[in-house]
Amino acid sequence: MTDLPMFPLGSVLFPHMPLPLRVFEERYLVMLSRILSDEPSEFGVVLIERGQEVGGGEQRFTVGTVAQIQQLDATEDFVVLVAQGERRIEILEWLEEDPHPAARVRAIPELVWSDDLMPLRVRAEEAVRRTLRLASESGDQLWSPDVEISDEPAAAAWQLAAIAPVGELDQIALLRSTTMKGLLEALIELMESAGESFIPPWPEEG
Template sequence: MTTLPMFPLGSVLFPYMPLQLRVFEERYLIMLARVLDSAPAEFGIVLIERGQEVGGGERRFGVGTVARVTQLEAPEGYLSLVVQGERRFEVTEWMPEDPHPLARVRELPDLEWDDSLLQRRKQAEHLVRRTLSLASEFVDQEWSPDVELSHDPIAAAWQLAAIAPVGPLDQIVLLRSDTMADLLENIIELTEAAAESLAW
């Protein structure tokens, strides 16, 4: 159990994935000043369930990912930073804001790879790439169908979860996966549903 400064967002951060942020709210500028004053420079990111990113008062999901600051720039009026998704966590208690959100969290176990899952991982990758290609015919996609994945099988599985063309609520299902087999099955099931909706 540990206490983490928290940054609720309208998007999901996955382990092994980068995320670019623009920070201009005073409470989060204060949070980052505190975070950057210690090593490692980390905070938690959770998806907003209801409400808006700006101004506070939002309702948040209880599972998220530790974000480690890897790049930082300070253009006039805001901070621009890149973070890397690290470990998953579950919020056990929301603390009084100080002035930014703060929570007690419990780290979730890392998922373990088993070579018997290789075929399912290949199936998941083929399906995600095919669906990204299909989706690109209708709307601009953040990720290209031929985006390169890590050679590490655990990292690659999380990257597949992140690039799968599904919505934030489905991404939370992926982030909550208890085992690597569950993660791959969830990627396949949710991506198949996304592909079916595109085919209509």
């Protein structure tokens, strides 16, 4: 267990994914000033369950990801940074805000990769890219169907979960996965369900 400064957001951060942030709230500027002397400089990210990002008072999920600061640039009014999702954490207890959120957390065990999962990982990638192509035909998508992912299999599995066009509750369910096989199977199942929603209806006979 450890105490960690926290940054509740309206989006889910997965391991091995970038997190660009524009920080302007005073409490989070204080947080940055406190952690930048540490190496590495890290904070936790959790999804807001109810409420808003600005001002506090929101309710938060109990699973999140440690973000490690990679780049930072400051202006007079705000700080722009890019962090990288590292490892998953479970929030055990929210601590008193002083002035930024903080929590007592413990690490969630890493998912173990096995080479016999490679066919499943390939199926998951094909399913995600196929669904992204279908989604791109019906509107703007954050991720291109051709986006590059890591050559490292475990990292690639998390990146596929991150770029999959699903809602935040499904993303939280993926983030809670207890096995690599379970993550990939859940991802394929979600893509099969999501793909159906992008299929245009049959034309009615006139």
